[in-house]
Amino acid sequence: MAVCAFLSKRFPLVRGRFCSKAPGLARTVVRKLWCASSRSQLRGVEGNRGLTGKVDRFGGVTVDLTDTGLPEDISEGAFSGLLRESLVRWRAEGKVAVWLRVPISLSRCAAAASTHGFTFHHAKHDRAVLVLWLGEGESQLPGFATHQVGVAGAVVDESNGKVLVVQDRNKTTNAWKFPGGLSDPGENIGATAVREVFEETGVRSEFRSLLSVRQQHNHPGAFGMSDMYMICRLRPLTYDINFCTRECLRCEWLDLAELTRTSDTTPITARIARLLLHGLERGFGEIDLSMEEIPAIYSGRFYQLYHRQLPSLVTHI
Amino acid sequence: MAVCAFLSKRFPLVRGRFCSKAPGLARTVVRKLWCASSRSQLRGVEGNRGLTGKVDRFGGVTVDLTDTGLPEDISEGAFSGLLRESLVRWRAEGKVAVWLRVPISLSRCAAAASTHGFTFHHAKHDRAVLVLWLGEGESQLPGFATHQVGVAGAVVDESNGKVLVVQDRNKTTNAWKFPGGLSDPGENIGATAVREVFEETGVRSEFRSLLSVRQQHNHPGAFGMSDMYMICRLRPLTYDINFCTRECLRCEWLDLAELTRTSDTTPITARIARLLLHGLERGFGEIDLSMEEIPAIYSGRFYQLYHRQLPSLVTHI
Structure with a gap:
């Protein structure tokens, strides 16, 4: 199970077993993480x-x-x-x-x-x-981490409808995209977005919302593992571009409407650009996934939960 | 970078380097995945x-x-x-x-x-x-996968406002939660939700939307790695419960309004229950992250992108 009660990362695990309630699963065994509480x-x-x-x-x-x-x-x-x-x-x-x-x-x-x-x-x-x-049948033990997490930051200047975009230096075809990169172990996605945007462009920003999530398997550059790619909406704190010339060929504040029209971009950037344009015109509340801090039951720490912020949620908190 | 052009998972990588444009980062080096195109x-x-x-x-x-x-x-x-x-x-x-x-x-x-x-x-x-x-300074090489992905399925019966919940057998405190478990390598999150719900409860369902994303670091049971936990909204295709008694203590179709009120649940389940109740009352369009299939540039495959479905997007596709 994804939310379980392991208190020690050194604790050995046995994940699941054949479940008599799932007789129709010929090749799919019931795999669960059996969690020890202590x-x-x-x-x-x-x-x-x-x-x-x-x-x-x-x-x-x-x-x-x-x-x-x-x-x-x-x-x-x-x-x-x-x-x-x-x-x-x-x-x-x-x-x-x-x-x-x-x-x-x-x-x-x-x-x-x-x-x-x-x-x-x-x-x-x-x-x-x-x-x-050593048990019967195929192994029911849990595997190791399966995904890397990449994060992009879409920094939107609401005063003029522009968004910060870059073109990689090392690609064979150049296309506008949002700056971003891999999340470091233990790093929250908002922090990754802010860090990567600064490192690539020199622009400082702050996290506003999660916009989009993309999963891709056998991801190139992920040593055969999968990639979870998150796009965050950021608010600029500074505006001067001082981009990393070793990584980026170009870096600009581009008009969002223009980014939705150009073919000189990636499919995912074009899609997010349309989302952002909608948000700019009708309010980002229509596209944002807000972040809430919620206490973890067992660890005493907090985690971040991203989803739609609703008026009814605000009144219930 | 998260979206890069590696064509071979056996290809050796060098991730990033010190960037002269980020002088203010004392301990944070600029780490990038330099991508080979072939x-x-x-x-x-x-x-x-x-x-x-x-x-x-x-x-x-x-x-x-x-x-x-x-x-x-x-x-x-x-x-x-x-x-x-x-x-x-x-x-x-x-x-x-x-x-x-x-x-x-x-x-x-x-x-x-x-x-x-x-x-x-x-x-x-x-x-x-x-x-x-062998290079200068600290290693700039990319790490390995950092996250496991857990998925829960919230199966909502719109005809009576009930949702499918379980209580784990192996927990010290029992609390209602949505059935779910770890995503297998290469498995899409919607498929994980449907599979896990069936394996735990015997109920067949279909994927409707992504509702919420939670990231947690040093996740118990993840061998010290992080956990990305996704909650999906599912539509039931069958209704008879035939739950896995080795894993679950209880399994019920519970009234959503009751689930928002009870203290006999986890914080994350309570929060999602409120989201779902809002969706049930005002339309799931207010809380759903829809899934779109988008072609990957380099691999020729498709990936799934989850975000707000907007009228303007529909007309532009």
Whole structure:
């Protein structure tokens, strides 16, 4: 599930199972993230022989090779033997999955694990996580992040109906588009839009609303993953253009009506330009998705929710 | 950049550089994805001694260990020596980055590479990708996917003002919420909503609109990554509930007005319930983000764009 109660990102997960209520799904299995409400639900440390792992409430075992006291120079063969012995025990105990957390310095253990069927789940910086499904049928374990998030900022000068657009330097065909770029990990989309607009154009602005969302799969430049592209409406705080010449060929305040008519733009920019022109003429309230801060139940933090701002919502808050 | 022209997901990337036009950014460097328009821009294969790599237009080198003819049993020491020699050459040539594609069976080469400063960029299935930044300053290379995407489906029965809600079996506190779950790689959000609703509740439905988007960072259950949560409005095609008892404790068609009043729900569900009630009373046109199919410039495929459907847009299409 997307909204769940995991309190630790190191907690092993088992996502879903076959659901008897969905008999018509031939190839689509029911995949769910079973959420643990607390790390305290880890049932302790086990292991007399072989590797030592932590058992989670879903019947999975996690072994962190930094915690096992393995010699730094353990050979692939020695580790393979340890793992083989452990797997026999875990299978006998009915465990459904094994997670291996492998520091990059012990990567040879990943090679050894692959001979027992382990594959990479993900890897970041100096750590890889491998996984082996021991349960019935195909793996029901949750995958890793699937999307990158790109954000564009449409900075509209309401005083003269112009919008800030750029042309990339590195494209074979030049077309007007809104400045933007990839969201950094942990960065809110509004902050990405404001940052990217400033970095590309030198114009400072502030977030006003989310306008549009686009999902694209197998996105070029996303290492085979998907791309979620968000277009935000921004209000300019400064107007002088001082664009990044290494990235942009051109940068201008362009008349919105002209941007809706020109063929010298991308389909998505043309579509958003029409939205913006409508907003300029009839009020941005007709096109905006407003942002609200809402408290997260479990973490104590806040998140941002974007949707239509309605009069009835305002009175209910 | 989020919309770029990569034609190959295996293409090595260099993301951005310091931009002279952003002098005020003390810690924030200008990070951009420099996009190649074609694999044909690879400048060929090099390497007389040491490792053989492909050079990209950004000054990066990619070495795929499956293509190098390395012996399967190459030792960490032997690989480290090869890599050392190659790094000396690449540095002398002014290369800015080295990407290493390492099959899991050769994982010991990742350990060897780590002694030269390489870290994991990402890993999937039977392959890890490591990277080393050789350029000036901090790494300007693009990261891997940062978000998972969760989707909920709010199935509204317009004939009686009821909406389909569930309570999870595995939560410590039970609260009404819309059924939903994680989007599979390559799956459109509308398809995720319809699939998840059916799997959890047995109710078949069809996608009508996107209602709301929520971003949350360090999301529990997302292996430390972020979560983008989308709520879709669905129209029921069947009405009989046959819910998945392993996942859900309860499942009901609940009166929307009642859902806006009860405290037995989550903040996000309460907020969406108020949106939906407004839509039910005044027309869903006031709250919907419609989906449009738009052709992608480079891939020849289509993508979905979600935003406000305006009369002026309809006439312009």
